Amino acid sequence: MAVEQPLATPAGDQSRIHDIGYRGYDGPRLGRGYARLSLYSQTLRGSYGLGRSVKSKVLPMLLFAVMCVPAAIMVAVAVATKAHDLPVSYTRYAIIMQAVISLYVASQAPQAVSRDLRFKTIPLYFSRPIETADYVRAKFAALASAMFILTGAPLLVLYLGALLSKMDFAHQSKGFGQGLVSVALLSLLFAGIGLVIASVTPRRGFGIAAVIAVLTISYGAVSTLQAIADAQGSSGAVPWIGLFSPVTLIGGLSSGLLGGTNTFPGSDGPTHGQGAVYLLVILGLVAATYGLLLRRYKKVGL
């Protein structure tokens, strides 16, 4: 027969809301850092469908394959024809595949945050010892890492292929390094933009469409304007127009500062000075998206 026990709460235990007499947990508590790390690794695994249903593995894996296969084909062709350089530079590759990258971030950013909003699991996270900043950092880092894997893997394929076909080691390593820097910035930028948009809507489908709209329409608009500015003879304006879409931001940075080939219409790409402006804008945007996310999660779902 259950007898009412006096509910003695141990001193210093502040995480307990109420005690209905169950046996307490007195094992080790792994704390905030561990919770953050778990959130990071779960989101990163989830971005490729690992630990989720087969259906949700299809799309990320498919996009990953679509990213890598052209690189493999290029390498095979370069090896077979004994070319002295790769057909596409390391920094250019991500710009060519921008549609695939946009689709990936559009499908996985809502995956990372929208479902937590929709099923109201956010308050459960914040009842654990993690804080707003931990949640935002873990999600941001996880999506950026997933993007880096997606964009970095084909570069690795290109690099290994280039070394196998005995191209100039120093030249290839330099290009590979520059390519990695540019895709790292691309991952941060795209992940930030994707998460900010996705964190506004609890509807996954709508989040996907909104992210893709921002990335693709801005790229389409900027490319069109650049082409027109170039055709009208005001090619000085071309690099400045490029500042207004994420894809051209990365493209301009690659050709301006990282020695990549020019991806803009017209003969000469951004200068070093303009490349520095591009870098500043990218870093500013990444910081701004992080700030917006922090602000968004200050009062979400509570």
Added chain:
Amino acid sequence: MYDPTVARLTYRALLGRRRALILGALPLLLIVISVVVRALAGADDQTAADLLGGLALATMVPLIGVIAGTGAIGPEIDDGSVVYLLSKPIKRPTIIFTKLIVAIAVTMVFSALPTLIAGFVLNGNGQQIAVAYTVAALVASITYAALFLLLGTVSRHAVVFGLVYALVWEALFGSLVPGARTLSVQQWSLAVAHKVTGGDLVTSDVSLTTATVLLVVVTVLATWYAGQKLRSLTLAGEE
């Protein structure tokens, strides 16, 4: 075949709250860009055709089509509230048909109308370019809406697959593999637009007969199959 209540609910789901603003942002951007281009470059037929073809018809129409087509039914199936609709004594094909009409109307208003305005801003309908691309957008709206409505009933990831079709298939493969253009709603609608205006700035890789037949067949088949899908719809939990 048309149920006003279902139509009203669908309109509210598509345009309610802030959604109309987001849907309206894309067409607004197109018009702003055309104003800027007109101010920078003046009236030029080739520029107008490039902008309307590249931005309006190739990107904006499919995107609005995806949002309206899948948005007409997708969220309802997703959160399970579609059972309340399905339990009413309304034929399932009627539901699909009504939602299709709404999706087509929304797509047309938010894509064809801005295309017409942008065309007039760009070159004052010189060489019938504005009208040609508006016709293409109108025709494409119908088929896109039917296609993406079907996707919405078939898959939970309808938006992604719709975007993959619109961006990867039509834009990427269409520009690399000429054969892929035969199976592209965009090219079919361009064929119709070409016939209507007869200009040589609007061209298509598909002949008019093929395009018309394919447009009609795809629209009818997609609508019919969506109705069939809805008849045997099983609700499942999240993934």
